[in-house]
Amino acid sequence: MEGGKGEVKHILLAKFKDDTTPDQIDQLIKGYANLVTHIEPMKAFRWGKDVSIENLHQGFTHVFESTFESTEGIAEYIAHPVHAEFANTLLPQLEKVLVVDYKPTTVHF
Template sequence: MAENAMVVKHLLLSKFKDDVTPEAVENLIKGYANLISLVPSMKAFHWGTDVSVENLHQGFTHVFETTFESVDGIAEYLAHPAHVEFANIFLPALEKVLIVDYKPTSVN
């Protein structure tokens, strides 16, 4: 997908609860990634773990980035039954969560 002014990024920063096993975390991440095949408004999905040397992560360990073509696409995603079902499993496994939606801007 070409980056343009219409693209909207949905960032979710999280820390899983200490009692969530690594295997459960892996399964939850797979479930999150699978949403792209179920929710038409999701255009791209990436995730990773904190590797910052600045140590300013405030306890957040994982970053999930989803790309949509519009803010309306995020609204469709949030209301989609597959997302609602997944969120009911995913969110209780989190100790901390922060979500930011933004439109990327290039500086020329």
């Protein structure tokens, strides 16, 4: 992961297991969103469901985006006990998961 300061996005793509109920998914999303109140380097959280018409989602159904001020903030988030506890709840409910961290770049014309 490229180090240094500057906004970093943490993207998690998820496919929930077939036996995970909509209510369980809602509770997991609320738990994920609540991390921003407990983990200082986590500045924002957004999520959504796949709505693509291209059918290239490879089974992933949900996107979770967290914003951090630096890559060091992501490292602190990953090591945080509240995150670890939540991950132990979320990950067993996922059939597939993909995580990407990136620094947004704006193209100026």
